[in-house]
Amino acid sequence: MTLVVILKFLHYLSLIFAGGIVVGGAVVQRAHLKAGEAPALPVMKAMRTLGLLGLASLILLWLTGIGLAHSLYGGLGINTAFHWKLLGAALLLGSSALGNFHMYKSAQAKQPPNPVFMGRLMTIGRASLLLVLVSVSVAFTG
Secondary structure, three states: OHHHHHHHHHHHHHHHHHHHHHHHHHHHHHHHHHHOOOOOHHHHHHHHHHHHHHHHHHHHHHHHHHHHHHHHHOOOOOOHHHHHHHHHHHHHHHHHHHHHHHHHHHHHOOOOOOHHHHHHHHHHHHHHHHHHHHHHHHHOOO
16 A cells, blocks of 8 residues: 555656646747747756656656556556556657657757747647546546
């Protein structure tokens, strides 16, 4: 039982971090898109750090989620809605990893990130997050 409590605490903590980073990153990105200008170098560095923290939070969510599923349900075969949740979480992790890689390559080239590409990743990330939230709500209801 102690393991489950620790896993849940870390799962919820990483969920809070990831959610805050998603909202904060979207606000910063939207402000720069509206202004029609690339972020300044310190803002780019901060966005890169936020992206890495978000990716780390998503990885921790996966690790703790897998641990919880095995501890509480004996595996990942919980129900169909949970499988949809896993798909959404995989898409979210993938979009975060791609975004971080793009930010890294942009920083190496001393270029601002491609706003169209990052916008598409944000759209995929938001849709994936919506899929995760709806699916997890259905998966653990009743």
